[in-house]
Amino acid sequence: MSVSGAEGGLPAAGGRRRRGPGMTEVARAAGVSQKTVSRVVNGEPHVSPEVRDRVLRAIRELDYRPNTAARALLLGRYRRIGVVSLGSSLYGPSTLLIALERAMQRAGYSVALASTLEGQKVSAAVDALLEQGVDGIVLSEPIDDGTPLRLSADVPVVSLGEGVELTPGTSAVVGGDGVAAARMATEHLLSLGHRTVWHLPGPQDWWAARDRLRGWREALTAAGAPEPPLPSPGDWSPASGYAAGRQLAELSDITAVFAANDDMAIGALRAFADAGRAVPGDVSVVGYDDIPAAAYLSPPLTTVRQNFAAVADRAVDVLIALIEGRPAPAEPSGQAVELTVRASTGPVRDQGPVPHPAPAP
Template identity: 80%
Template sequence: MTEVARAAGVSQKTVSRVVNGEPHVSPEVRDRVLRVIKELDYRPNNAARALLLGRYRRIGVVSLGTALYGPSALLIALERAMQKAGYSFAVSSTLEGQGISVAVEALLEQGVDGIVLSEPIDDGTPLTLSADVPVVSLAEGLERTGGASAVVGADGVTAARTATEHLLSLGHRTVWHIPGPQNWWAARDRVRGWREALAAAGAPEPPLPPEGDWSPASGHTVARRLAQLPDVTAVFAANDDMAIGALRAFAEAGLSVPHDVSVIGFDDIPAAAYLSPPLTTVRQDFATVAERAVEVLTAMIEDRPAPTQHATTAVELTVRSSTGPARRPASPRR
């Protein structure tokens, strides 16, 4: 940094301001310093910076480490949001059975300024963390013994209500649900939203089938049972993959979608628009969730006024051809 300052004809403090993106540097001076940085191939020494400032410019993420669309898309969105905010990215996975506390400790040992909990599974016990850095959780259930924390996420309950209300608005007497694994926060939110929408409309609540595991195979298994029930005209699957399995099961049973059965999914995976028929679904804005989480966390890290501490991000219903008006009552299915 001293060499850059000498070559650019400025003070070392000015170089520091440019490197850290701080204000009070004229555009001409900033351009000159950046040009010299490029010429000298200067890179900040993050270890030295951490010793000097007490900050690593790095954020850790605790993630399940799965290839499932939702968690993986959110992880990518978090990395991009952190890079945009000027922070590097570190991840610790809970996939191999290590608990969240162990994953957090691994991140703290690496050196992070804050942590995002993107862990979707609830193991049934309260999560208590004693980390001495700010923490943002993307799900409920976080308890802190000290330090700043916040909860930021998508409003899954409202999204599930919206999906169910869409089917009811098409004249369906009720809506059946294919639930995801109930140790996932998101799956529980979708069951809750489904129930709330039925209750608000005065619609009967069908029995909840056995839960799926987010895979097309599990959606197919549940939908094969539903296909035998003559009063099933509308199905809300907790994710698009299970909805895809349901489409296959209904086709195998000789039922037309949406003429005989309307199907709606959740996530809006890239393939959803290209199915036959194209799938009506609820789209989650992972980029917005990630940006808001990083915005809240960096405000706490940098001692700035933080945005809303418990913020939810709206979701969007994408209507396609897999949902339609309720059919007239038909003869019992074989």
């Protein structure tokens, strides 16, 4: 072997790895030059069918795999996209991550994953990705600590939220339709005759939570409904939904609640049940996400479903266009969001004041 140097004097552990064959070895086996192997591998023209066959056979026999590190070094491109995730296993983020991975794989890019560990900034995850070598970055569930995040990556960046300030020309924001979805959920409740709708907000450092709050507010304003005070924001968990639900259940005039996500809605359902308020008899509840369990809760939950696949596809389209210097594709038309009405919402029963705590005359 010509590569015996790599085998001989080096320690097995921590040293250089045994490598597979390279184009040179394939070339020798096929009796052609390394460059011709390169042509075959990359499907370039000007290779006679006979030579091509010989090379392909040698590739198969040697179990040759192209070395992406060498290719990346030469071309300066990695065919890899980095995804910054929050490292949570919440339904929305993980569904989105899966959808992003699928879209990137379809586009011929591989995926590098970096999560922001607790307390760590997004920029640390971005740095880790840049150091590892990526052609572009998707900020999957951006959060911010008040000030907008300022990134100076030398690759295109697509953010799925708005709390990010990016260098112009190489970046883009691709949002789902969170505001519209929240508006839709609120309007549904108003259309059932509820005088107004209360909101269980999510963590306000999440872009998604702010969007839902905004959509709720917009719908109330548009309908001329009064805006009730907000309970303290939750953290997407059922526990936080329960806590907020307990607060709300104390109030007598509540008939409709829009929770920031399904998990918080589940907590609120439990809180209302514990307080003796029937859902949907006394209070209607709407969630957000349409988790698989939503249809099987007691009562089945009215909720809003986002089209994560569509959001992911568009984000990847835009990012790859930026990477490859093509113009960004046109905004696809069509709502990516949909309300599923189930048994947790219903018309207002009556306008009698306090339903349970004291069965008024």
